[in-house]
Amino acid sequence: MADRKPRRRLVHAAYGAAIGFVIALAAGRSGLIAWLAEMPVEDMASTALAVLLLSLGLFALIAASSSTLYRRMAENYQEGDPLDAGVLRYLRMNGAALLLGAALLLVPPLAVRFGFTGDAAIPVAIGIAALLALQTWLSARIRRGSDELNRAALAEASIASFWLLQFGLFGWAALARLGLVANVSLWTLMTISGAIYLAVSIVVALRRGMFA
Amino acid sequence: MKNRLRVLRAEANLSQGDLAGLLGVSRQTINAVETDKYDPSLPLAMRLSKIFGVPIDAIFLDDWTPPELPHG
Numbered sequence: 001m002a003d004r005k006p007r008r009r010l011v012h013a014a015y016g017a018a019i020g021f022v023i024a025l026a027a028g029r030s031g032l033i034a035w036l037a038e039m040p041v042e043d044m045a046s047t048a049l050a051v052l053l054l055s056l057g058l059f060a061l062i063a064a065s066s067s068t069l070y071r072r073m074a075e076n077y078q079e080g081d082p083l084d085a086g087v088l089r090y091l092r093m094n095g096a097a098l099l100l101g102a103a104l105l106l107v108p109p110l111a112v113r114f115g116f117t118g119d120a121a122i123p124v125a126i127g128i129a130a131l132l133a134l135q136t137w138l139s140a141r142i143r144r145g146s147d148e149l150n151r152a153a154l155a156e157a158s159i160a161s162f163w164l165l166q167f168g169l170f171g172w173a174a175l176a177r178l179g180l181v182a183n184v185s186l187w188t189l190m191t192i193s194g195a196i197y198l199a200v201s202i203v204v205a206l207r208r209g210m211f212a
Numbered sequence: 213m214k215n216r217l218r219v220l221r222a223e224a225n226l227s228q229g230d231l232a233g234l235l236g237v238s239r240q241t242i243n244a245v246e247t248d249k250y251d252p253s254l255p256l257a258m259r260l261s262k263i264f265g266v267p268i269d270a271i272f273l274d275d276w277t278p279p280e281l282p283h284g
Contacts, residue, residue, distance in 0.1 A: 148253050149241035209249040210240045 042184075043109035046191040049198070050105035057098030064091035086145075093142050100135040104128065105194065108187070153208050157201040164200065165193055214273045218246045220264045235259055 027033050036044060063073040067083050070091070077083070111124040143154065169189070175181040205211060221231055221242075228246070232239040235256065244250035252260070261268045 147237040147241055148256060149238065149244055149250055152250065207249065208240075209244040209247050 039109060039113065042188040042191060043113075046105045046109060046187065046194075049191060049195055050102040052198070053098045053102035053105065057095045057102060060091050060095030060098060064088045064095060090142070090145055093138060093145070097135060097138045097142060100131055100138065101194075104131055104135065105191070107131070149208060149210065153201075153204050153210060156208075157197065157204045160204065161193070161197045161200045164196055168192075168196075213251050214248060215245065215271055216273065217242070217260065217271060220266070220271060221246075224264060231263070234263060 024033075036047060039047065059073070063070050067088065070083060070088060071077055107124065107128055111121065116124045143151065146154070172181065172184065176183050221228070226234075228239045228242045232242045235242075237256065241250065241252070241256075245252050257268050257272065260271055264271065
């Protein structure tokens with residue numbers, strides 16, 4: 001029997017493109033794009049990364065909301081796979097961690113944009129600290145519930161990200177010290193580190209056949 | 213590391229999901245081992261050996277040969 005996956009992926013890509021087009025059209029007409037375009041470039045980049053995490057998190061939560069939906073939506077599901085409450089709970093926890101990651105990236109630039117600076121920023125900072133603590137706790141629980149392939153992939157992604165970031169950070173810092181390039185803000189560095197970790201994690205997961 | 217896991221699993225009439233369930237790992241882990249994308253930990257290799265009732269080196273194939281030990 002011919003592999004139906006490529007055709008299915010094309011159909012899904014077409015759905016995705018159509019939905020994306022409608023969302024972009026609505027965002028443009030509502031003035032959201034113009035509003036976002038007034039942000040500094042680093043905030044736009046972190047917002048884009050947050051939207052990506054938000055989409056991934058929502059996808060995971062919707063797929064994990066019922067075993068029927070999981071069977072239909074999960075690319076790696078094969079008929080006969082054990083699908084108990086534990087699998088769905090694990091996916092829900094990952095989805096929640098992604099949403100928290102998105103919130104952590106969205107809140108600081110949006111807070112500044114809405115005028116929460118100086119003393120008014122203190123409650124925002126407390127909120128961010130609470131979100132960070134929650135995400136750290138959730139990440140630890142996810143790691144505890146992972147099997148050895150997941151843990152190995154996590155360790156591999158962490159090592160590769162650390163190496164890439166240290167290499168890039170040293171290179172940029174040396175050039176900046178020599179006056180050859182501009183200094184970059186902490187927020188830019190944080191956004192870059194998040195983007196690199198996400199990209200490296202996806203590459204590691206692909207290499208390890210985790211989407212199979 | 214090359215291995216005979218897929219063959220042994222087929223002989224035992226187990227799906228990837230069945231084997232994963234017996235071992236308490238995800239199906240992706242079994243798939244990654246079978247496709248040579250992941251070398252399992254020693255505990256997991258030993259459990260595979262127990263499930264199929266064969267020694268570990270009947271599952272995982274290694275063509276490395278040790279150098280001759282110096283005679284003292």
